[in-house]
Amino acid sequence: MAASNAQIVEELRWKKFPLLNDGFVCLVDCMGDDEALVQAARVSYGDGTRPVSDNRTLIRYLLRHRHTTPFEMAEIKFLVRVPMDTWRQWIRHRTASVNEYSTRYSLAIDSMVTTPPDEWRTQATTNRQGSGDYLPAEQGAALTQSEAKFQQSARDLYQSRIDAGIAREQARKDLPLCTYTEAYWKIDLHNLLHFLMLRMESHAQLEIRQYATVMGEEIVSKLFPLTWEAFKDYIMDSIQLTRLDSQVIQRIAATGKSPVTVDEFLALGDPSWQGLQRCRERDECLEKLQFLGLVEK
Numbered sequence: 001m002a003a004s005n006a007q008i009v010e011e012l013r014w015k016k017f018p019l020l021n022d023g024f025v026c027l028v029d030c031m032g033d034d035e036a037l038v039q040a041a042r043v044s045y046g047d048g049t050r051p052v053s054d055n056r057t058l059i060r061y062l063l064r065h066r067h068t069t070p071f072e073m074a075e076i077k078f079l080v081r082v083p084m085d086t087w088r089q090w091i092r093h094r095t096a097s098v099n100e101y102s103t104r105y106s107l108a109i110d111s112m113v114t115t116p117p118d119e120w121r122t123q124a125t126t127n128r129q130g131s132g133d134y135l136p137a138e139q140g141a142a143l144t145q146s147e148a149k150f151q152q153s154a155r156d157l158y159q160s161r162i163d164a165g166i167a168r169e170q171a172r173k174d175l176p177l178c179t180y181t182e183a184y185w186k187i188d189l190h191n192l193l194h195f196l197m198l199r200m201e202s203h204a205q206l207e208i209r210q211y212a213t214v215m216g217e218e219i220v221s222k223l224f225p226l227t228w229e230a231f232k233d234y235i236m237d238s239i240q241l242t243r244l245d246s247q248v249i250q251r252i253a254a255t256g257k258s259p260v261t262v263d264e265f266l267a268l269g270d271p272s273w274q275g276l277q278r279c280r281e282r283d284e285c286l287e288k289l290q291f292l293g294l295v296e297k
């Protein structure tokens with residue numbers, strides 16, 4: 001027999017999923033399950049209990065058509081330990097309720113995110129925000145060594161101020177962004193899916209992507225299996241076609257040839273793309289059409 005939602009919550013509660021060198025995410029509490037979302041949705045038309053297969057159909061319909069309020073009926077509370085630079089991205093999601101560890105009140109957490117020699121990433125050449133390839137570990141070793149030295153000296157400086165009786169709120173000001181913080185983070189399922197959509201996506205920074213992926217795959221998928229399935233099908237693993245994309249596809253279909261070459265794709269592209277050296281929208285369209293097998297790779 002499948003485990004009830006209460007059992008799953010009990011199994012997951014306080015279970016720390018480790019991330020980076022000393023981070024984690026764990027479930028603290030959860031209100032609601034797939035059934036509760038369906039129940040809320042059905043109040044609209046006063047419908048009674050329905051078989052589980054109907055629940056799946058309804059949840060998929062709701063998500064496909066962006067009927068979002070039933071997903072706000074569930075709430076999930078996490079405890080996270082995250083380096084400050086990742087937290088800075090995380091905290092931009094304004095729809096959560098947050099309570100963070102206070103370094104005015106308590107000593108700063110004595111832990112910083114470290115980078116193994118084989119995990120230094122080079123600057124991406126195609127995307128100004130992203131990472132490219134990994135640096136060879138032999139080159140990374142020196143960076144890891146200087147990182148350790150810097151982190152130790154930053155911590156020593158902090159500690160020397162504390163020892164000199166300086167207020168914690170001032171002593172902390174030179175702690176680096178790699179210092180871990182902890183927070184309770186509570187959010188409804190609709191906004192959590194929005195967070196996961198943005199932060200599990202390949203353009204998000206690797207570190208926050210790792211957190212989001214664990215939250216999604218290890219926690220949300222178990223608490224809300226029907227919603228998670230629909231989220232993967234309709235949001236995470238789907239592609240969005242713009243009007244321009246659809247018209248390019250129609251023009252490719254009209255040639256009777258598939259896949260077309262990249263040069264043929266360029267010729268069939270939107271008129272506004274013609275003659276442009278660089279065009280991100282065209283590149284995105286090419287990527288989608290290559291994924292669909294309509295353009296040669």
Ligand SMILES: Cc1cc2nc3c(=O)[nH]c(=O)nc-3n(C[C@H](O)[C@H](O)[C@H](O)COP(=O)(O)OP(=O)(O)OC[C@H]3O[C@@H](n4cnc5c(N)ncnc54)[C@H](O)[C@@H]3O)c2cc1C
Nearest residue numbers: 089092093094095096129191194195198199201203204205
């Ligand atoms: C890959 C990536 C790169 C990014 N790069 C940058 C960057 O370079 N610089 C930068 O500053 N940020 C950057 N961000 C942050 C981004 O712009 C958003 O601030 C962040 O992702 C939060 O998204 P959100 O506002 O949709 O989420 P939430 O704050 O969780 O809000 C959810 C939704 O609620 C609604 N909402 C919430 N608050 C308001 C409000 N006050 N008014 C109107 N509607 C509201 C909106 O519909 C919003 O989409 C980046 C994010 C990602 C994923």
